[in-house]
Amino acid sequence: MSMRKSSAVTLLSPWLGRGDRFRKCSLSRWIPALVVALSALALFWTYAVPQLARFRFRGGLSWYDMGWYGFGPSRNYASFNEESPVIEITPAGAQCDPRYTFIAPRGDSVVHPGPMILDAKGELIWTKPNSGTTQDFKVQSYRGQDYLTYWQGDEEDGHGRGSWYMLDSAYTIRYIVSPAGGLEGDLHDFQITSNNTALITAYEPIPYDLTSVGGPELGWLYDGVIQEINLETGELLFEWRSSRFYPPESSYEPLGEKGHERILGYDYFHINSVDKDNHGRYLVSARHTHTVTCVDGTSGEVLWSLGGKDNEFLDESDGAATQFAWQHDARWQSSNTLTLFNNAANPESDRSSVSHGVLLELDIPSRKAKVLTTYDHPQELMVVSQGNLQVLDNGNVLVGWGHSAAFTEFSPEGTVLCDVHFGASAYFTFGRIVSYRSFKSNWIGMPNTVPDAAMTRERVLVSWNGATEVATWRFQAWDGADINNMTFSTIKDVGRSGFETEIPFPSDFTSYFRVVALKSDGAVLGMTEVLQRGSTEPMEDSPALDHSWRVAIVLLFILCCLTLGLYFAISRFSRYRRSQRDRSYRPLAHKDEDEDDPENGIGHHMAI
Numbered sequence: 001m002s003m004r005k006s007s008a009v010t011l012l013s014p015w016l017g018r019g020d021r022f023r024k025c026s027l028s029r030w031i032p033a034l035v036v037a038l039s040a041l042a043l044f045w046t047y048a049v050p051q052l053a054r055f056r057f058r059g060g061l062s063w064y065d066m067g068w069y070g071f072g073p074s075r076n077y078a079s080f081n082e083e084s085p086v087i088e089i090t091p092a093g094a095q096c097d098p099r100y101t102f103i104a105p106r107g108d109s110v111v112h113p114g115p116m117i118l119d120a121k122g123e124l125i126w127t128k129p130n131s132g133t134t135q136d137f138k139v140q141s142y143r144g145q146d147y148l149t150y151w152q153g154d155e156e157d158g159h160g161r162g163s164w165y166m167l168d169s170a171y172t173i174r175y176i177v178s179p180a181g182g183l184e185g186d187l188h189d190f191q192i193t194s195n196n197t198a199l200i201t202a203y204e205p206i207p208y209d210l211t212s213v214g215g216p217e218l219g220w221l222y223d224g225v226i227q228e229i230n231l232e233t234g235e236l237l238f239e240w241r242s243s244r245f246y247p248p249e250s251s252y253e254p255l256g257e258k259g260h261e262r263i264l265g266y267d268y269f270h271i272n273s274v275d276k277d278n279h280g281r282y283l284v285s286a287r288h289t290h291t292v293t294c295v296d297g298t299s300g301e302v303l304w305s306l307g308g309k310d311n312e313f314l315d316e317s318d319g320a321a322t323q324f325a326w327q328h329d330a331r332w333q334s335s336n337t338l339t340l341f342n343n344a345a346n347p348e349s350d351r352s353s354v355s356h357g358v359l360l361e362l363d364i365p366s367r368k369a370k371v372l373t374t375y376d377h378p379q380e381l382m383v384v385s386q387g388n389l390q391v392l393d394n395g396n397v398l399v400g401w402g403h404s405a406a407f408t409e410f411s412p413e414g415t416v417l418c419d420v421h422f423g424a425s426a427y428f429t430f431g432r433i434v435s436y437r438s439f440k441s442n443w444i445g446m447p448n449t450v451p452d453a454a455m456t457r458e459r460v461l462v463s464w465n466g467a468t469e470v471a472t473w474r475f476q477a478w479d480g481a482d483i484n485n486m487t488f489s490t491i492k493d494v495g496r497s498g499f500e501t502e503i504p505f506p507s508d509f510t511s512y513f514r515v516v517a518l519k520s521d522g523a524v525l526g527m528t529e530v531l532q533r534g535s536t537e538p539m540e541d542s543p544a545l546d547h548s549w550r551v552a553i554v555l556l557f558i559l560c561c562l563t564l565g566l567y568f569a570i571s572r573f574s575r576y577r578r579s580q581r582d583r584s585y586r587p588l589a590h591k592d593e594d595e596d597d598p599e600n601g602i603g604h605h606m607a608i
């Protein structure tokens with residue numbers, strides 16, 4: 001009887017039901033199966049395919065870059081509540097600039113986003129969990145003193161509503177800066193000038209006739225505003241607005257559904273950096289018009305435009321000097337050279353775009369531009385947003401890859417010296433861990449807190465968030481004399497080893513103790529509270545399963561499921577084939593119930 005079935009149905013029969021029952025219930029079985037299959041396909045097409053298309057597959061990725069340790073691998077500490085990224089430095093043995101790195105990691109793989117200082121090996125120096133978004137974390141000098149500065153606020157629609165913060169070496173907030181005229185402080189730039197003024201960016205929604213770009217007559221445009229302000233008084237010293245010089249038609253950003261409401265204006269210009277040279281000329285980078293604009297510091301007139309639809313420069317580098325796109329961070333390097341980070345891509349760009357840092361030379365009187373050096377990532381990253389370029393004191397160049405969790409140091413000629421990832425590069429396009437900018441700088445931090453400590457049965461672990469000057473941890477025990485007026489004697493000194501240092505307890509030690517932080521010259525920087533071994537429930541000595549084990553267990557689980565599924569599928573199929581064979585030996589029909597008995601088919605087979 002089964003001979004009349006088509007071969008495809010024969011093949012599918014083991015999964016759809018067999019024999020007579022197949023004919024009886026075929027529709028009621030086929031339709032749900034078809035619906036499930038189609039929905040799975042639709043889901044795969046909508047969600048998985050675009051995601052898979054974002055991978056940048058390439059040979060030779062390390063385990064780290066393939067995500068073996070997670071999208072954004074991190075480590076935690078016993079004595080400190082925050083996590084810090086586990087980084088990968090390539091090539092092996094690379095000598096990175098020994099100064100500290102300043103980043104502000106955020107994204108789905110970052111538990112507590114905020115400003116962060118790492119040393120050249122990637123060890124945590126300082127972090128601070130901030131609410132909202134933190135960006136543009138760096139060291140700036142103001143009136144001869146170094147400050148940590150960052151923007152903090154709420155990001156919406158690609159710009160921000162917040163303020164700039166300035167922290168002193170004790171990590172105390174000294175200034176909170178806002179734009180003049182009641183504008184909201186935007187996340188893109190905050191530069192303290194050599195004259196101790198601040199350059200800031202702001203986005204102001206203004207009523208605007210957008211019919212020239214196919215928008216509403218009574219529309220809304222985001223005006224790109226730069227201000228120079230007095231840091232002490234907040235007084236406005238200079239202001240420039242893009243809408244006076246660039247019409248909406250100069251934009252490459254599609255209008256889309258924007259421009260109808262004040263809260264959703266047309267972001268046609270998108271200022272993302274402002275710089276000033278010693279001749280008082282401002283340099284303004286606008287991502288959505290692909291322009292770098294030089295603005296006269298007194299009149300506010302546009303002196304020239306480089307790039308975009310208003311480009312005035314002859315390109316002596318076959319387009320590479322003027323055809324940058326969606327760029328960031330335009331900075332003067334001398335009176336006729338500038339650097340910028342050419343994203344060459346936005347989230348809608350095709351996948352072949354490659355981003356890079358670039359040093360340009362301008363002949364301003366005759367309006368000519370050429371590329372002097374480009375700085376490419378060894379894996380040819382496409383960075384759809386953010387990014388920066390910093391020329392270090394020694395002439396080397398640091399490029400922060402913004403939307404990709406990486407920063408790279410180059411020689412002045414563009415050779416990669418040291419490439420650092422703080423996320424797995426195979427997933428960079430997903431932006432699970434990003435830092436708007438990355439900087440290197442010296443920094444001295446002397447927190448006004450006490451060092452943190454945690455104990456296990458065998459040791460005490462000490463750390464001190466932000467303390468850059470600790471060279472040695474000194475373990476001191478109470479001498480047992482007067483509990484009302486404790487004096488301590490030194491038991492041993494242990495050199496600081498990374499953010500958290502382990503100090504094994506002396507054997508048979510049960511008393512009170514403290515740990516003192518010493519500078520390299522022996523001066524006391526601070527000390528823990530008085531602690532006692534065994535006075536608190538000690539932590540387990542065995543570390544928790546680390547991330548690679550978690551990944552391994554998940555993979556093993558999936559593998560087991562697949563193997564089991566395959567095993568059952570094959571065994572069911574072969575049972576079906578056997579029962580088919582049985583039928584040709586025994587033409588007598590047998591009851592459906594028998595077919596559901598797994599022993600049955602095997603039994604018959606064995607009998608043959």
Ligand SMILES: *[C@@H]1O[C@H](CO)[C@@H](O)[C@H](O)[C@H]1NC(C)=O
Nearest residue numbers: 193194195276277278279280
């Ligand atoms: C600093 O002030 C001097 C004198 O007003 C001016 O010439 C110079 O351009 C200013 N520099 C910056 C970076 O603002």
Ligand SMILES: *[C@@H]1O[C@H](CO)[C@@H](O)[C@H](O)[C@H]1NC(C)=O
Nearest residue numbers: 481482483484485486487488
């Ligand atoms: C505590 O001890 C020190 C010497 O070890 C002594 O100089 C000091 O007066 C004592 N203080 C009190 C309050 O007893």
